[in-house]
Amino acid sequence: MSRAFTKEDAPDAPVILADRPISNAPNYMTASGYRLIEDQLQQLRTELQQLVDDDSVATNTRIAELRRDIRYLSLRIESADIIKPKSADVIRFGHIVTFVDDADEHYRFQIVGEDEADIKQSKLSWTAPLARALVGKRVGSSLNWMKSGLETPIEILSIECPEKWS
DSSP states (O other), X not given: OOGGGSGGGOTTSOOOOOOOOOOSSOOEEOHHHHHHHHHHHHHHHHHHHHHTTOOOHHHHHHXXXXXXXXXXXXXXXXXXXXXXXXXXXXXXXXXXXXXXXXXXXEEXXXXXXXXXXXXXXXXXXXXXXXXXXXXXXXXTOXXXXXXXXXXXXXXXXXXXXXXXXX
């Protein structure tokens, strides 16, 4: 029998996607990051519920993506270790850090969990080299930052503890 007539080539075959990789690092999250993940998970579940009865190929692909992402986020919620920062005497997870480089350019980042990281929102993963270099430093401390392949001296200007940690 010709392969052209087998069921495997049917457009309605289920789409199977590989799971998203999960980091080996501890799953630290801020309280707001945990709520963000919970909200994303609920949105995905709602979208999945709406698509379940649709049989189009595009919908099958989207359903597979949603199921994959729901599995990922569910595992991340289950393994979350919510860290509430202590005083802002030294830089720790969750703190907002402001520093200046030798060109007098100012930067402000919050050190957050891997799933919360978003450089556009100035949220830096605690596993990033810069975040690891900053942790444990105090206001006035100087260190070198590898920025765009160049070693750039920076000085810590302030450490803030976010107000909302419920």
